[in-house]
Amino acid sequence: MALDVISTHLYHMENAVEHHADRFESLQDGSTAIFRRGQPFYFGIKFNRPVDKIKDIVRIVLVTGPAPAPAKGTSTALIVKDKEDLVEDKWDARFSNFTGSTVTVQVQIPPYAPVSVWKIIVHTARKGVAGVKQHRVETEVYILFNPWCPNDTVYMDDEIKLNEYVLNDDGKVWQGTYKEPKGYQWFFGQFEAVVLPSIMMLLDRASLSHQDRADPVKMSRTISAITNAVDDYGLVEGKWDGSFEDGTSPFAWISSTPIFDEFYNTQQPVKYGQCWVFSGVIVTICRALGIPCRSVTNYISAHDTNTSLTIDMYIDIAGEKLDSHPGSYTNDSCWNFHVWNDVWMDRPDLSKGYGGWQSIDGTPQETSDSMYRCGPAPVEAVKRGEVNIGYDTTFVYTEVRADMCVFKESEDGYWSRVKTLPNYVGKLIVTKKIGEILPGTDDMEDITDIYKNPFDSPEDKMAVKKAIKMVPIAQQIYDVEESQIEDVELKLFDIEQITLGESFKIAISLHNTSTEQRTISVVLSALSILYTGTTINKVKRSQANIVLNPNQSENIHVYVKPSEYMDKLSAHSLIRITAVVNVQETGQLWSQDDDFAVQKPELNIELSSEPRVDEPCVATFSFNNPLSVALTECTFSIEGPAIHRVIKFRNVLPNEKNVTHKEMFKPEKEGQPTVTVSFNSKQLTDIKKTITTTVQL
Structure with missing residues (x-):
């Protein structure tokens, strides 16, 4: 008779x-096993009798x-053999140890296995005897990407970077x-x-085939889509x-954990997020799956709506800057900052030289192949x-x-380009430095030079x-x-x-460098904006007309x-x-912006005593x-x-x-935990303070 399986053990920890x-927290109760592809795992099986190696x-x-x-790479059947070594680049299995009726099996996972939840079934048979017995292992097995494996396309050869x-x-x-x-500190919580x-629920909603889940390029593109709720x-x-x-x-969000908690419990999209929230949860998803990932912020970030490689600014005949083309031809904008992600992988689908960091973005800005997603775009490209x-x-x-193209309305209603401001965006591109969280900008890494x-x-x-x-x-x-x-x-x-x-004061200086008189119209304004650059309120506007004699200088200002x-x-x-400045005699048009943040009150945190474990x-x-x-x-x-x-207050x-x-x-437990406290209200939001303290026994 064929062997009967009495019990199995996946040696979870x-x-x-x-x-x-x-x-990973889910390992604690023994109901889940988590492996990385490209490596072997050990699997214990207790039979009703010792294994006869021959029959x-x-x-x-x-x-x-x-x-x-x-x-499709979504199923494999491995005959367990009594041999010394495994083949590393494909599915394989061998007997590792025999102890009475219990055996230890070593199973090799290939570096191209789909990243998914797998089921294990043990088949037993006996030579010369008809029939096969089956035993389904109840433990869920997650197979993840393996950036420690040189044969995995997400391989990263640097232990410090992997950490x-x-x-x-x-x-x-x-x-x-x-x-x-x-x-701002963000707790990613990828091991919760x-x-x-x-993540598996989201991938199912995206209808990404299990076969395609072996490919980090397709997976990261899907991740950029499932992060937002627009399409799927x-x-x-x-x-x-x-x-x-x-x-x-x-x-109010300062962690991915409560977002995933709410999604898992309600199975509904979580309300609400903006770009830094999308970036934070993408880090959680990618790091959980084994794709090296970091959050990236681009200061003065272009949103090009007509694929022209430019950001278009429109100034009407009255000297007012418009938020968009008056005919809705384009609605370009410059975000004060925008947060996306870099993911690390090789690109076998492209020519050599385009592996490494790839940009993906979960913020729904423009459609790509009829869905709101972005990337992976090779940073080198x-x-x-x-x-x-x-x-x-x-x-x-x-x-x-992108360059900024300035268009001016003429008296007959036509629009013509009058100026181009080169390299207008991407003033600073940053991520967190490798290592511990530090105060201020001490842990900020400038990565502008890898993008441009x-x-x-x-x-x-x-x-x-x-x-x-x-x-x-x-x-x-x-x-x-x-x-x-342009002589002013x-x-x-x-x-x-x-x-x-x-x-505060809005101030401008003017100097007529020509040998002739110049008649100049000046419009100074202050606007309250979203971080996307969109105007939400007009704060103040002041207009002046002045005449500058040759080589004359003048300062104009207005208080708010x-x-x-x-x-x-x-x-x-x-x-x-x-x-916005317009010179009557030459048609010179000049416009410049400056964005600044109004500083909010400081949040103070004081501890009653030195923190100690269980006190x-x-x-x-x-x-x-x-x-x-x-x-x-x-x-x-x-x-x-x-x-x-x-806490409701x-x-x-x-x-x-x-x-x-x-x-x-x-x-x-003892250590040096870092904690972020955030206060929010309907009228005043985003007051944060991060502290690191020492907990002693």
């Missing part, structure tokens, strides 16, 4: 350690997907402005129990209009201007290297030339020559920062009071000051309300290792000082 998977046949069958088939881009579950997403970048089941009922629903009453404000290489490389190239060449260098000129050659619309635009006398020198004075409640902007700010508290400690959070209105719908969010809390009085909340916690 022992295998997990060898597979760099021992931090008994033991076969290990592994299957995944709704219709497993060997030809950061795969194993680190804590990091930063960068916001603010290019003059004042701000890094809900993450892998949620994905993870997070995006919203930018500032009204979040029926969900959670994007500014972006830098070279080879916009025909990879997926959506044109879009990413424009985000970091120094402006006007021979390499930059060649990249621009290549890109234009591939885009017909761009060829038409760049064929138009500009000819204009102008400068808009930057504003570094102001504190909420302070006045707190009462004029306080109730008009967006959640990021961004203000754009703009100057209560009280944290006191406090801040001052600078607004002359009450704060409603108030919450404190706390995020850190083993801490995920959202009372309404805060207008101009209330020392607003205080106390929260008790009890550390579970």
Whole structure:
């Protein structure tokens, strides 16, 4: 008779350690095993009697997907043999040990196996006897990408980078402005129990075949789609209009964990996210699956809506800047910052030289092959201007290297291009440095040079030339020559920062360098904007007409009071000051913007005592309300290792000082945990503080 399987054991933790998977929480109850492809795992089987090596046949069958088939790579049947070694580049199995009626089997996973949930069935038979007995192993087996395996296409040959881009579950997403970048801690939580089941649910919704889940290029492209909820009922629903009453404000999230918890429990897209939220959860997904990944922020990021490689600005006959073409031909914009992701992989689908970092983006901006997704675009192709290489490389190239084209309305209603501002976007591209989280910008890494060449260098000129050659619309635009006398020198004075409640000044200097008189129209304005660059409120506008004699200089300014902007700010508290200047005699047109963030009150955190394991400690959070209105719908969010809390708080009085909340916690283990606390309300949002403390025994 064939062997009967009494029990099986997948040595969950022992295998997990060898597979760099021992931090996954779902291993704790023994119901799940997690392996990485390109490596072997050990599998214990207890039979009803000892194995007869000559007459008994033991076969290990592994299957995944709704219709497993060997030809699709979703099914394999391995006859277990008594041999010394395994073949590393394909499915294989051997007996590793015999102890009475218990055997240990070693199974080799090939480096091209689909990344999915697999089932294991043990088949037993006996030579010369008809029939096969089957035993289905109840344990779910996740097979993940293996960046430690040289034969896996996501291989990364640097242990320090692997620790950061795969194993680190804590990091930063960068916001603010290019003059004042701000890094906010984000807990990725890729090892939390809900993450892998949620990812598999999302992949099923995307209808990505299990066969294609072996390919990190197709997987990362799908990840960029399933992160947003537009096409396939994905993870997070995006919203930018500032009204979040029926969900959670994007500014309240400081961790991926509660997002995956809500999605897993409701199986509904989570409300709401914006670009940094999409980027944060993509890091979680990719690192959980074994794809090296990092969050990337591009300051002054172009959103090109007509694939022209340019951002188009329109100024009407009155000297007003318009948000879009008046005929809706294009609706280009410059985001104050935009956050996407880099993923690491080889590109066997492309020519050599395009492996390494690839850009993907989960924020739904433009469709790609009829779906809201972006990438993977090889960063090297972006830098070279080879916009025909990879997926959506044109879009990413424009985000970091677009020129600004200025169009002016004539008296007869026609629009003509009057100026091009080269290299207008991509002022600074950053990610978190490898290593621990540090204060301020100490842990910020400038990666601008991997995305673009120094402006006007021979390499930059060649990249621009290549890109234009591939885009017909761009060829038409760049064929138009500009000819204009520009003999008035102008400068808009930057504003570094102001504190909420302070006045600020919009100031411009003018100098007539010509030998003739110049009649000049000047429009100075202040706008409250979203981080996407979209105007939400007009704060102030001032117009002046002056005459400058030859070689004369003049300064013009206008003050903006707190009462004029306080109730008009967006959640990021961004203000754009703009100057538009028109010289009557020469037709010279000049426009310049400066964006700055209004600084919000500081959130203070004080601990009642030195934290110790299993001893209560009280944290006191406090801040001052600078607004002359009450704060409603108030919450404190706390995020850190083993801490995920959202606390509803009372309404805060207008101009209330020392607003205080106390929260008790009890550390579970020693170390140096980093914790982020965030206060949000309907009127004042995104007040954050991150602290690192030492917990002792």
